[in-house]
Amino acid sequence: MSGQGGSAPDAGAIEAIARDTVARLPAAFRAHLGDVVLIVEEWADEETLNALGVEHPLDLTGLYHGQPIGEKSSMASGAMPDRIHLYRRAILDEWIETGVRLDDLVRHVTIHEIGQHFGLSDADMHALESEAD
Incomplete structure (x- = not known):
C-alpha cells in the first residue's frame, strides 16, 4: 500500500494490516x-491526550493501555484487558507526510505498541519488527 490516490484507507484496512503484523x-x-x-x-x-501531554491528536499514532507482561501479577483480577489503540487519522497523516508505505507504517506502530506490552527496549522493538517482515 504505497499509493496515496483514491479514498483514505478505513479502520478495517488499518486493522487488517495490524492483524497481519501480529500473525507474522x-x-x-x-x-x-x-x-x-x-x-x-x-x-x-x-x-x-491530556494524560500523555500530547497537544494535538495527529501527534499520537498508537498507544498501549495495560501493564507490561513482566509486571503482571496472578493476584490481579477484574482489570480491564490490555489494549492496543491505533489512531487512524494520525497514521494517515504521517503516511501522507512521510511517504512511507502504509503497511510499513502500521507495522511499525503496531510492533511499537506490542513492544510496550512486553516491556521491550527500542532496540528490541526494531529487531522484532525485522522478524515480522
Missing part, C-alpha cells in the same frame, strides 16, 4: 497476545 510475529510473542484487544479509532480522545 514469532510464535513465542503471539502466544502472549491472545488476550490483548486491538482497537482502531479515528484519533485519541482528549483525556488520553
Whole structure:
C-alpha cells in the first residue's frame, strides 16, 4: 500500500494490516497476545491526550493501555484487558507526510505498541519488527 490516490484507507484496512503484523510475529510473542484487544479509532480522545501531554491528536499514532507482561501479577483480577489503540487519522497523516508505505507504517506502530506490552527496549522493538517482515 504505497499509493496515496483514491479514498483514505478505513479502520478495517488499518486493522487488517495490524492483524497481519501480529500473525507474522514469532510464535513465542503471539502466544502472549491472545488476550490483548486491538482497537482502531479515528484519533485519541482528549483525556488520553491530556494524560500523555500530547497537544494535538495527529501527534499520537498508537498507544498501549495495560501493564507490561513482566509486571503482571496472578493476584490481579477484574482489570480491564490490555489494549492496543491505533489512531487512524494520525497514521494517515504521517503516511501522507512521510511517504512511507502504509503497511510499513502500521507495522511499525503496531510492533511499537506490542513492544510496550512486553516491556521491550527500542532496540528490541526494531529487531522484532525485522522478524515480522
